[in-house]
Amino acid sequence: MEKRYSFAGSILSADLLRLGDDVGEALKAGIDIIHFDVMDYHFVPNLTFGPMFLKALHQRYPEAVFDVHLMVSPVTEEIVDAYAGAGAGMISFHPEACVHCDRMLSHIRELGVQAGLVLNPGTPPQMLRYLWDKLDFVLVMTVNPGFGGQKLIPAALQKVADIRRMAAEANVRPAIEVDGGVDAQTVGQCARAGANIFVVGSAFFGKADRPAALSALLAGLVSPVKEA
């Protein structure tokens, strides 16, 4: 049976000097997806991992699903091809950084990779209406991209609910992934809004005891509603 919820561990918060072992530990603990944040010092004020890092991780863990979140501008087929060739199972990009979103989504799928669009906190979701047949998932930023360890922006959860409703109206069920500030306290709200993939950086890799961190997240997912 397909799992209802998945956790995507963001390596941004991993111990970079033992990245390979950290990823192995995450997979062993039950993390479903490895979230791979690509930043270019242009789209966001930070710089991270090139395709060589992904290739090395994929070679060590060929069964793992690597979720490449491109925070680069412009998004080009060359960049997408490089990460697909290095082992990405999912690739998403921000529409602000791409002139031809429809074409780029199709290109990602043609490479045999799941395609997603990423919406910043201030980006409206309306364009999704015209792209459902090209999209495998929508990544909703619940913080402004660029750094781990920020606080979730509550208005972004309203957007998750809006996207879930828009998808239901169009009779489609894309995965909705939330990214930023997801922890044991906020994961339940994200799920109730309609998200089913949760990116966890500081709430997972940032903790010394990773199995305990995942247990706390799972407990937060099913805990009774206690909204303020």
Ligand code: DX5
């Ligand atoms: C932020 C990145 C996130 C980040 C999340 O730009 O896209 O994936 O690692 O980190 P946390 O979970 O700590 O908010």
Ligand code: ZN
């Ligand atoms: Zn991310």
